[in-house]
Amino acid sequence: MCHRTRKQGAMLVLVAGIAACSSVYRNHGYVPAEDELALVEVGVDTRETVGQKIGRPSTSGLLNDEGWFYVQSRYEHRGPRQPREIEREVLAVTFNASGTVENIARYGLEDGKVVQISRRVTETNIKGISLIRQLLGNFGRFQASDFIGE
Template sequence: MTKAGVKNSGSNRLRAAVLVAAVTVLLPGCSAIRESRGYIVDPVLTDAIQPRIDNQQSVEGTLGRPTFTSQFGKPTWYYVSSITGQRPFNRPRIRVHNVLAVQFDENGRVVDVSRSGIEKVVFLDPNGNKTPTLGRERGFLEDLFGNIGQVGGGGLPGGAPGGGPNGQ
């Protein structure tokens, strides 16, 4: 083999090693991200909650504190969990959503245990281009420069008289 052939062979090996290293470093960035949020559901524990037998203390001892509680109506504890998935360059999407609702009577005993899933989730599609406000439409420059001369301490040029609290 000539010197040029040996030199090309070493150069090709170096290029291949750099290519393999680059692929090894960049490829994990293309994998999906999975994230769990909220209460981690353990079917053995959730199935152990029995109506008319358990009370608030036993539920708290078994499942822990709820994600949130009802503010109106019958006392209800909600245990909420979501699993989201995200592909590179995309927004996260809910893959699995579970709500365990434990309803109590006025004495604190379990009346009902119900489960719901993603079918009850409301997906909103907000308009990202503008925020609706009441009143007249303002332009960009009005938003940017609209307060110049409007706000200031009392006695300062351009400020309102009596700049303190309650106009004092």
């Protein structure tokens, strides 16, 4: 009986290990399908009509408002590893000065470098200073009135 329980336990651990290492795929973003995009005419449609036909994107021109960018990414999550982007599609709809569609282009990961659209990381101002040096550097900056409240 004990041998059978060990064998079942080993099988359970093996199955759990294999399941933990299997890939999980997640999709982020939105890019209109070809049939939806066929409704947009270059030189005819404006920002308003493009928004009505295929929807407004979550990202537009960062430095100027010359284009709309629809971005869709597919990530692979495997076990405890960092998620890895395996597919990216960017649809760029650019407008001329009068606001009509000038160009429609599709780009993928194979078309160039991965460009980080937004970065939300706070950089520290402390560079090259160890924790001990920071702590010791505060000695002498305190006065008794700071602790007493006068």
